[in-house]
Amino acid sequence: MEPLYISSSEAPKSRDVPTLLRQLAAKGSNFVDGNSESRGELLEIARSLCIALETPMEAILRMGWAQPTLEAVVRTALDLKLFDRMEDEDGSPKSSAQLAIMTGSDQVLLSRILKHLASMEVIIEMGTDLYGNTRLSKSLVDSIYRGGFRFCLGTLVTACRALPEQLANTGYRNPTESLQSAFQLGHHTKLHAFEFVQKNDFVGFNNHMAGYSLSRARWCDPGCFPVEEILGKNLRGDKNDVLLVDVGGATGHDLIAFHEQYPKLPGRLVLQDLPVTIAEVEGLPDIIEPMAHDFFTKQPVKGARAYYIHSCLHDWPDDKCQEILNNIIPAMTPGYSSILINENVVPEKDAHWLTTSLDMIMISVFATAERTEKDWNEILNSVGLHLVKIWTYERGTQSLIEAELR
Ligand SMILES: C[S@@+](CC[C@H](N)C(=O)[O-])C[C@H]1O[C@@H](n2cnc3c(N)ncnc32)[C@H](O)[C@@H]1O
Secondary structure, eight states: OOOOOOOTTTSSSGOOOHHHHHHHHHHHOOOOOOOOOHHHHHHHHHHHHHHHHHHHHHHIIIIIIIIHHHHHHHHHHHHHHHHHHHHHHHHOOBBBHHHHHHHTOOHHHHHHHHHHHTTSSSSEEEETTTTOOOOHHHHHSSSSHHHHHHIIIIHHHHHHHHHHHHHHHHHOOOOOOSSHHHHHHHHTTSHHOOOOOHHHHHHHHHHHHHHHHHHHHOTTTTTSOOHHHHSSSOOOOTTEEEEEETTTTTTTTTHHHHHOTTTTSSSSSEEEOOHHTTTTOOSTTTTTEEEEETTTSOOOOOOSSSSEEEEOOOGOHHHHHHHHHHHHGGSSSSTTTTEEEEOOOEEEOOOOHHHHHHHHHHHHHOOOOOHHHHHHHHHHTTTEEEEEEEEEETTTSSEEEEEEEO
């Protein structure tokens, strides 16, 4: 049978193979190794090219065979610490027999898993039955990436897999009940996702947040948000004054990065999160003060230059976001304090897959959403804040939403 495909006359321009090849060549000639923008552009074109070349059946098999089986073997490999063992003895190539002994698994089984990992390019086949780590599998030896990936493949995937059933059960209404989301259905729990995670895979969750933030541009990186020009302007600068409060800042990775970038900006740095998270904090530089604080209660740190809140508001429906912001507002000094919200701003068109997949994760886990500029404006206006500017520093990553008292 003739494979089904969209003819080039029907295909949107961006899916046109010759056009994509020309774009790839043009961008490829400007490619600078280490430049994340040029790498990202090339990757997007290359991805569109793969999709344009794929027949529908190949796409179905990629999504229906390759992806779920890849998830299964990667999870098994992580459970066995396979990639760790592959790094032993200076990462020299190893056979399935060696690796079976090193991981305590059956050789026949392991050789099949290794072959799939190699065909999916997670590891590399260096000869017949000889395997080595790639950059990806080597990164999974690091506990931050390994723990975070296990969290995604386990806790998040279970929630996403339950989404179709949950949506069918509720007549395809846009979910808004955080205690009746796909998360509760998939995990057979009545707990809010945060409570469930705290009980079941808290370290994995914190690792995921830390690893995710390590791998993308941060708001305080050069060229993103002009930290010195904006936060440094009119800074009172007394050593007792607070420069930045990271509200819901997990174990402090954002504040650590901020301090590394701007060690000379004066003022205290305060890390806030729930007591259970603050108890996990270790190795913070002395300058960062950990503080247990529930953001549904009044902000205790008054008159900070900025209250920074990263990837927290998207976890909550609008009324809860209003509550969180209303608890910060009384602590702000008019004309001095800002609120800096680090979140996705979903564009009207051409949203990146990173943004849309996070939106689907939010719908599955919390029955919430990634928000558009209009949504952010509405939430901020509703609590008496004024959106000063949205600083978008990389497509597909988050933006910094700068807001002040109106
Ligand atoms: C998605 S994580 C974001 C963490 C961090 N800001 C980041 O971007 O990596 C959400 C954070 O909100 C914290 N959180 C949840 N409920 C909270 C509450 N009521 N008060 C304070 N923090 C809370 C969680 O513990 C978690 O660290």
